[in-house]
Amino acid sequence: MLKVRELSASLGKYTLLLVDVARDIWRNGISLREVLRQVVWIGNNSLPIVLLTAVFTGMVLALQTAYGLHRFGAKNYVGNLVGLALAKELGPVLTAVMVCGRVGAGIAAEIASMTVTEQVDAIRSLGGDPIRRLVSPRIVAGLISLPLLTGVAVITGILGGLAVATLELGITAHQYYRSYLYAVQIYDVVEGLIKSFAFGLIVVSIACYKGLQCRGGTEGVGLTTTSAVVTGSLAVFVANFFLTKLLIIFKFA
Amino acid sequence: MKAASPTIQLEDIHTRFGKLEVHKGLTFALQPGEVTTLLGPSGAGKTIILKLIMGLMPPSEGRVLVMGRNITDLDEAQLRKVRADIGMLFQGAALFDSLTVFDNVAYGLRERGERDELKIKQIVHERLEMVGLPGIDWKLPSQLSGGQRKRVGLARALASSPKIMLYDEPTTGLDPTSTRKIDDLIIKFARERGITSLVVTHDIQSARRVSDRWMLLSRGTIVADGPVAEVEHASRLVSDFVSGEWKDDA
Numbered sequence: 001m002l003k004v005r006e007l008s009a010s011l012g013k014y015t016l017l018l019v020d021v022a023r024d025i026w027r028n029g030i031s032l033r034e035v036l037r038q039v040v041w042i043g044n045n046s047l048p049i050v051l052l053t054a055v056f057t058g059m060v061l062a063l064q065t066a067y068g069l070h071r072f073g074a075k076n077y078v079g080n081l082v083g084l085a086l087a088k089e090l091g092p093v094l095t096a097v098m099v100c101g102r103v104g105a106g107i108a109a110e111i112a113s114m115t116v117t118e119q120v121d122a123i124r125s126l127g128g129d130p131i132r133r134l135v136s137p138r139i140v141a142g143l144i145s146l147p148l149l150t151g152v153a154v155i156t157g158i159l160g161g162l163a164v165a166t167l168e169l170g171i172t173a174h175q176y177y178r179s180y181l182y183a184v185q186i187y188d189v190v191e192g193l194i195k196s197f198a199f200g201l202i203v204v205s206i207a208c209y210k211g212l213q214c215r216g217g218t219e220g221v222g223l224t225t226t227s228a229v230v231t232g233s234l235a236v237f238v239a240n241f242f243l244t245k246l247l248i249i250f251k252f253a
Numbered sequence: 254m255k256a257a258s259p260t261i262q263l264e265d266i267h268t269r270f271g272k273l274e275v276h277k278g279l280t281f282a283l284q285p286g287e288v289t290t291l292l293g294p295s296g297a298g299k300t301i302i303l304k305l306i307m308g309l310m311p312p313s314e315g316r317v318l319v320m321g322r323n324i325t326d327l328d329e330a331q332l333r334k335v336r337a338d339i340g341m342l343f344q345g346a347a348l349f350d351s352l353t354v355f356d357n358v359a360y361g362l363r364e365r366g367e368r369d370e371l372k373i374k375q376i377v378h379e380r381l382e383m384v385g386l387p388g389i390d391w392k393l394p395s396q397l398s399g400g401q402r403k404r405v406g407l408a409r410a411l412a413s414s415p416k417i418m419l420y421d422e423p424t425t426g427l428d429p430t431s432t433r434k435i436d437d438l439i440i441k442f443a444r445e446r447g448i449t450s451l452v453v454t455h456d457i458q459s460a461r462r463v464s465d466r467w468m469l470l471s472r473g474t475i476v477a478d479g480p481v482a483e484v485e486h487a488s489r490l491v492s493d494f495v496s497g498e499w500k501d502d503a
Binding site for chain 1: 333339349
């Protein structure tokens with residue numbers, strides 16, 4: 001019972017944080033310099049692991065689907081499956097989880113350290129607003145970075161699949177490309193981008209929220225960081241289901 | 254003759270965290286220009302009192318009046334205006350790690366809308382000079398000693414010329430020389446600028462040196478209150494606390 005109450009209280013506080021961010025951006029605009037700084041920071045920190053994850057995911061997908069399709073004489077459709085899986089699901093989800101582990105943890109740890117060393121209180125006592133200073137620019141940067149990283153991840157994954165298809169499976173680059181173009185429609189790309197946009201909001205806002213709620217000194221910072229990564233990753237998977245459902249409804253409406 | 258109205262008043266303050274009640278009907282007032290030290294065992298809720306006055310958290314019940322204005326019902330934007338008159342030195346100084354000393358001291362000025370960089374520069378240098386740290390503008394907080402960090406924190410708090418100063422453990426962890434410097438600054442600001450000061454400390458020597466008045470907080474209420482010379486000897490609770498014979502069930 002206590003857990004349920006705590007969870008509802010946390011959800012309430014988290015929602016209020018999002019409302020505060022929306023209100024802040026609406027009233028005060030946003031510092032483009034700070035947003036750009038955060039975008040560069042997010043990109044620098046997560047691009048290598050996102051690329052590695054994407055390329056190996058694309059390669060594994062090509063291998064697995066090729067052996068499955070081979071039984072039905074449909075090996076040429078590897079590009080079709082790799083492209084669809086990456087554009088609609090794996091690209092946005094894996095990128096979000098990787099960014100959550102790398103950047104979400106960093107954001108949560110940084111804000112949590114500022115909270116426990118009273119720097120957040122100091123901002124308020126000096127007439128500043130921690131939402132405007134710490135949260136809004138990071139959330140906007142997350143909204144910009146995640147779709148960009150997802151785009152790069154999808155392209156990298158498809159190239160990884162292409163490498164396996166041509167070098168290992170005997171499929172020509174032209175066949176792979178045609179199969180990909182045949183399957184992946186513009187709507188699938190838009191679907192992936194919508195998801196990555198939502199995941200950017202989820203990952204960064206949860207990290208900021210956890211950081212601001214941190215209590216209990218250096219031990220608290222560690223716990224907050226872990227909690228931000230676990231909660232952020234879980235939230236991405238849960239949100240992915242509901243977003244997929246919603247997008248299917250819109251697609252066939 | 255009409256007595257000056259208090260700079261700060263706390264009226265029947267209750268502060269609760271879940272089932273734990275930290276303050277149980279706390280009431281006191283601070284007069285203009287007075288240096289008051291709040292003593293009490295660890296965990297008594299002394300720092301929370303500073304945060305209540307600063308409007309960083311609301312009380313569960315009761316009213317906090319800053320210069321006659323009830324701040325308990327104000328929203329964040331209104332509180333920001335009230336905070337312009339209050340400076341706070343945090344326990345660990347709470348300097349912003351990523352900013353230089355100059356930008357730390359200038360932070361409040363810029364946040365409060367000052368755009369004239371020449372004026373900012375002049376104020377920052379003046380405040381750093383005041384705390385005895387000229388010429389360290391470019392340093393990062395990580396390059397400063399504990400005493401220097403506290404003094405930069407003090408310069409930052411004083412940058413917007415507050416009428417009230419709140420000090421949270423200003424001398425904790427400092428060597429005797431740095432402690433003395435901080436004490437002298439607290440006295441100087443109160444005497445020369447008429448700043449009303451509330452000091453939270455466990456450092457009894459420092460508390461004797463800087464204070465006009467002591468208050469002892471225990472079990473959620475003020476159990477002793479008065480001029481230092483009077484209360485230190487007249488109150489058994491205070492003398493027990495000062496001599497280290499304090500029992501929390503006192």
